Amino acid sequence: MKLDIKSLLVIPFVLIMYSNIASASEDLVERGRYLIHITRCNECHTPGYVQQLGNIPEEKWLTGNSVGFKGPWGITFPENLRLMMQEFTEDGWVHMAKTFEAQPPMPWFSVHAMSEQDQRAIYQFIRSLGPAGEHAPESIPPGGKTEHEFIVFEPVSAERE
Amino acid sequence: MNMHLKALLVFAIILVAQSHSATAADDLIERGKYVIHIAGCNDCHTPGYAQQGGSTPVEKWLTGDSVGFQGPWGTTFPSNLRLLMQTLTEEEWLHKAKTFEPRPPMPWFNVHAMSDQDQRAIYRFVKSLGPAGEPAPDYVPPGKMAKNKFIVFLPVSMEKK
Numbered sequence: 001m002k003l004d005i006k007s008l009l010v011i012p013f014v015l016i017m018y019s020n021i022a023s024a025s026e027d028l029v030e031r032g033r034y035l036i037h038i039t040r041c042n043e044c045h046t047p048g049y050v051q052q053l054g055n056i057p058e059e060k061w062l063t064g065n066s067v068g069f070k071g072p073w074g075i076t077f078p079e080n081l082r083l084m085m086q087e088f089t090e091d092g093w094v095h096m097a098k099t100f101e102a103q104p105p106m107p108w109f110s111v112h113a114m115s116e117q118d119q120r121a122i123y124q125f126i127r128s129l130g131p132a133g134e135h136a137p138e139s140i141p142p143g144g145k146t147e148h149e150f151i152v153f154e155p156v157s158a159e160r161e
Numbered sequence: 162m163n164m165h166l167k168a169l170l171v172f173a174i175i176l177v178a179q180s181h182s183a184t185a186a187d188d189l190i191e192r193g194k195y196v197i198h199i200a201g202c203n204d205c206h207t208p209g210y211a212q213q214g215g216s217t218p219v220e221k222w223l224t225g226d227s228v229g230f231q232g233p234w235g236t237t238f239p240s241n242l243r244l245l246m247q248t249l250t251e252e253e254w255l256h257k258a259k260t261f262e263p264r265p266p267m268p269w270f271n272v273h274a275m276s277d278q279d280q281r282a283i284y285r286f287v288k289s290l291g292p293a294g295e296p297a298p299d300y301v302p303p304g305k306m307a308k309n310k311f312i313v314f315l316p317v318s319m320e321k322k
Contacts, residue, residue, distance in 0.1 A: 034274075034276075035199070037271070037274040038196070038200055038271050038272075038274050038275050038279070039199055039200050039201055039271070040200070040201035040204070040268060040271065043268055043271075050265070050266065050268065053262075053270050054268070054270030054271070054273075054274070055270075067316045101214075104211065105211065107201055107204050107211060107215065109214050109215025109216075110198065110199050110200075110201050110204075110215065111199075112215075113195075113198040113199050113215070114199050115195075118199070145319055146319060147318075147319075149316035149317065149318050150316060150317065151312075151313070151314060151315065151316055151317070152312070152313060152317065153312060154312065155228045155310035155311060155312055156310060156311065156312070156313065157310050158306045158307050158308075158311075
């Protein structure tokens with residue numbers, strides 16, 4: 001086989017292209033890690049995150065929580081995002097991120113406000129962590145009972161003495 | 162090159178430099194608005210934000226809240242950040258953003274995790290909104306009665322019958 005100079009020239013271009021693609025997707029994972037870190041996802045979706053002042057190893061991030069939040073909507077539990085992301089394609093997640101309206105206290109409006117690139121970055125990062133943990137308990141309708149603990153997410157007044 | 166041309170050239174360079182630094186400053190304010198929008202600061206620091214699905218006008222953002230959070234630490238109220246930023250220089254805010262550890266449930270660890278640039282952007286944006294509103298109620302120590310409403314930020318169980 002004879003390699004002429006033109007075909008040899010193609011090789012570095014292909015190599016540069018591949019390395020660019022690889023580093024772009026690593027950048028997106030890194031960007032997703034940063035976004036999850038500075039927004040409030042871990043506070044509810046990672047057990048013990050607040051109590052341990054944010055010192056939870058990344059491997060345990062976003063595995064969902066069995067401590068719920070109770071209000072007029074019933075009782076909701078923070079989902080396991082590590083398992084949830086396995087069910088989505090990237091485009092499926094982007095569609096969800098722009099349109100979903102979850103029950104309180106999930107601040108879905110903060111996710112809507114993210115740029116599409118940031119929504120993709122979150123997907124890439126969580127997928128890179130892989131699946132872990134169990135599914136969170138099912139949400140309970142108003143008036144329903146649960147064996148799980150919950151925070152009553154409604155303002156109350158101190159009793160007058 | 163004659164003197165007129167030199168003067169014109171200097172003038173042009175100054176114009177370009179000024180428009181660049183104006184754009185950079187505007188970009189930082191815009192970035193700060195985005196970071197605040199996605200980071201969830203408004204969830205607690207803007208009255209009614211969560212209840213209104215995040216549609217509160219920007220002019221009313223971050224004016225603090227008189228609904229507190231109660232736990233073993235006492236009762237805390239989300240600060241008025243519009244007033245707070247007036248009392249800090251940009252460098253003082255940067256130092257605070259990297260080191261402060263207020264009482265729960267403020268997730269200061271999220272703010273520590275932000276890049277210098279994002280911390281700076283937050284300052285520029287909040288400062289650009291100007292002061293507004295009243296200071297939040299004072300912290301109430303454990304065992305003392307809060308006059309304002311509060312959310313009891315502790316998990317509870319349903320009573321067994």
